[in-house]
Every structure is written in structure tokens, then in C-alpha cells.
Amino acid sequence: MPKVALKGSALLNPLPAVLITSVKDGFVNVFTAAWVATICTKPPMVSVSIRPERLSYEMIKASGEFTINLPTDKLARVVDFCGVRSGRDVDKLKKFGLSLEEGISVDSPSIKECPVSLECKVKDIIPLGSHHMFISEVVQVKVDKELVDDKGKIHFEKAKLMCYSHGEYFSLAGSPLGKFGYSVQKRNRGKIL
């Protein structure tokens, strides 16, 4: 397939689209972030890049804490809205009637309707340009009981999560293509690709 050469741009896709909660002076805000990543396994760390002009930037910089909530595909409209409207103009959590649960290791609450929440503490803030990157440690995780089996294994495939790809939201409700390591399992040998 012939290619078109274009100048450098943010074309990495697909990406997570998560709801991030933070609190300052008793006000809880939520915003949607896609410029977010796992950056280290041990210790478990994530990065979130935020524009300095956003309300959440100010709130998270002041508190040094936030919570990442993983939305299901049913929350796609909420995710979209929380990415285009500011907490300065509308109380987004109230607007959608979302329920909050108290944080365990951080003051920022988590969103009950999201099946997985990651409580994070900021370790460093790196200015990069339009966005500043918050390097953070995941200090606590909360997972819906229904996703955890008797052996403690988490069944993310039941969660119907969503992702973001170049301006569109997609559901992960379908069957997986395969499991990590399936390409080297015995029964698959000889029919890679």
C-alpha cells in the first residue's frame, strides 16, 4: 500500500479514554483524558498529560492526587461531554447523576458506575508544550466484585470497556482476537499469521 508522508502529529491510536476525578476545596471535578498511559509496572505508574489552562490541571497540581476511572461503552456520551465541557461552567458529575465513592488512599473520590478505578499520587510534573505530563504512582485500585472470580483473577473482558481512536469512540464488547502469548502456544505453532 503506497503511503502519504505527513508532518509529525499525534496519530498514535487507539488510546484509552478515561474519566479523571479530582477534588479541591470540596468541589469534585471530572474530565476526560486520552493522553494517558501506563509507564511502569514496578512500581505501578501512569502518566496523564493535561493542558495548563484546564481546571483539572489546577486542581490536580494543587492536591497532588487524582483518580482514573475506566468507563464502559454505555458511558460514551458522558466521556465525550466531559472532554468538551469545563467544570468551570457545569458540574458534570451532577449533570449526569453519577455516584461517587470515597477514595481509600487519596481524597479524590471514584465514580461508582465505572468498573475499575485507579487512585494516583503525582510524583513529578514535566512541561512539554501544549501539555504538561503528570508522572504518578498508582497507590490503590478498586474493581467491581462482579469482575473478580473466586481465584482473584480480574475478568476485564466482561467489563465492556471503550477506547478512543482519532476522534471516535469504540466498544470492546466483542470477542477478543486472542490472549497474550497465544502466538507461541503449542496448538498454534505452524500457523502464525
Next chain:
Amino acid sequence: MPKVALKGSALLNPLPAVLITSVKDGFVNVFTAAWVATICTKPPMVSVSIRPERLSYEMIKASGEFTINLPTDKLARVVDFCGVRSGRDVDKLKKFGLSLEEGISVDSPSIKECPVSLECKVKDIIPLGSHHMFISEVVQVKVDKELVDDKGKIHFEKAKLMCYSHGEYFSLAGSPLGKFGYSVQKRNRGKIL
């Protein structure tokens, strides 16, 4: 839904699963990364977190360059294999008969079978623990002609990309849930959620 409280871990999902190519002394290697992100829009920047013991760590640290190739769902087995086997033991590109295209702004080639490639230059390496984060600028992008319309718009939804969620690969081949901004478009007012 009641939650189970667990210690902090890398549970951010879903994530990209991309094929990263690099070159050193004429040998081109490829490995799969999910600990990867867009971290800034202007300038366009990405981060890739790599374990120091991996061959690609050594190669990218030495060259200061790499290319991120976005795989389609048809390449899921390749993506899986390139995440579990090392270039020290097997020439993964040759094994799968993948075709390479010369880099434009970097020496590392891109994978022809991937519809989008991002050429990157390393700006900084931050040791975090099990992984070190390569903060990098996207200096050039290449996109399949078939994905670009007459107006220059890129149709990622035609690319059938894939993502990674907690040990499983998913296809984005289905219809999108919505487009960015759809929650605030006039016709949707009053029926958010």
C-alpha cells in the same frame, strides 16, 4: 456495584499495542509495546516505556530513534509474538515476512503492512523502576493512501486497528459508538446518557 480494594497495579485499560522498529549496525528489530502514549499535541510527542533488559532498549538508546507502526487486527498474532520473543533469539521481521519501507526523517524503517507509522526521535530517557520512559518527538508520519480522502482527512475507522486490554487483544473493526463532540451536538440535546 460493590468494589474490591486491591493494591496499586498497572490496570489502566485498554491500551494501544504497537509494533516498534529500530535499527543498529544494520540489524532491524521489532518489538510490541503497550506502555506507550501520546503525551503532548504541540509539539507532537509520545512516550514509550521499555525494560532496560530488552534488546530494543539497547538499540533505541544507542540510535536515539524509532518508528511506531500501528497494526491492524489481522496482525494480532504478529503483535503477540513480537511481545513475547526477543530479537536476540529470532529475526521477527523475517519470520513473518514483513516488508520494510525506508524511514524519511529517521534511519529506522517502517512496516509496510501497518497502515500508519510515526517516526520518532528520543528527547529524554527517564528511569522509573522496571521500565524507563523514552520521551520522544514525532517528527514524521506516514499514512496509507487508501485512508486519506480528497480533502486530506484521515479515515482511521477504515484501518481496523487493534488494542490491548489486560492480556487480550481486541479489534476496532465495528461501528464507532460516536464521534468526538457528539454529546453536545444540537440533535442530541436532552438525551445525554
